Amino acid sequence: MRTTTAFTMMKSGTKTNILPQYGEAVVNYRIHPRDTVESVTERARALVDDERVKITNLGGGREATSMSDPMGEGYKAIEATIADEFGDIPIAPTLTVQGTDARHYDIVADGVYRFMPFVFKPEDLKRIHGTNEAVPIAVIARQVDFFEKLMRRSAGE
Structure with missing residues (x-):
C-alpha cells in the first residue's frame, strides 16, 4: 500500500482554438501513515521539477x-464478531483506501478501527462514489445488526 494520487479537478483555457494562458489542477492525496503532507508535497515538486x-x-x-x-x-472484538457473523473467513488488518472521520477520535481513543461489514455484489462496487451511488437496504440492515452485536460484545453481554 502507498499514498494514492487522484487528479480530481482540472481547468485551463476558454476556447478550442486558443492556447490557455494558465492551467490549474487539484490533486487529492490519500496519505499513507508512513508519509507526511510535507514529504508528499516535496515529492510532487520533485516530479514536476518546474519552478x-x-x-x-x-x-x-x-x-x-x-x-x-x-x-x-x-480489534479482537471486531475479529470475533466478524467470525460470528461471516463464518470462517480470513481476517487481517489493513488500511482503508477512503477518508474517514477517524481523525476526530484519535485524541480520545486508544484504538480507532475503520471497518464496514458490507457485503457487496460486483454491480454494487461501480456505484461507490459514482453514478447512482447507493447502498442496498439489506446491506445497511446487516451492518446495523453487526454493530449492535459488536457493541454488546464490547459491553460484556
Whole structure:
C-alpha cells in the first residue's frame, strides 16, 4: 500500500482554438501513515521539477491518522464478531483506501478501527462514489445488526 494520487479537478483555457494562458489542477492525496503532507508535497515538486508550477496545500493539508493496534482489545472484538457473523473467513488488518472521520477520535481513543461489514455484489462496487451511488437496504440492515452485536460484545453481554 502507498499514498494514492487522484487528479480530481482540472481547468485551463476558454476556447478550442486558443492556447490557455494558465492551467490549474487539484490533486487529492490519500496519505499513507508512513508519509507526511510535507514529504508528499516535496515529492510532487520533485516530479514536476518546474519552478513555473506553483504547488500549494489547500487548507494546509491533513496528515494521515494513526494506525491502531491489531492486537488491541477493540480489534479482537471486531475479529470475533466478524467470525460470528461471516463464518470462517480470513481476517487481517489493513488500511482503508477512503477518508474517514477517524481523525476526530484519535485524541480520545486508544484504538480507532475503520471497518464496514458490507457485503457487496460486483454491480454494487461501480456505484461507490459514482453514478447512482447507493447502498442496498439489506446491506445497511446487516451492518446495523453487526454493530449492535459488536457493541454488546464490547459491553460484556
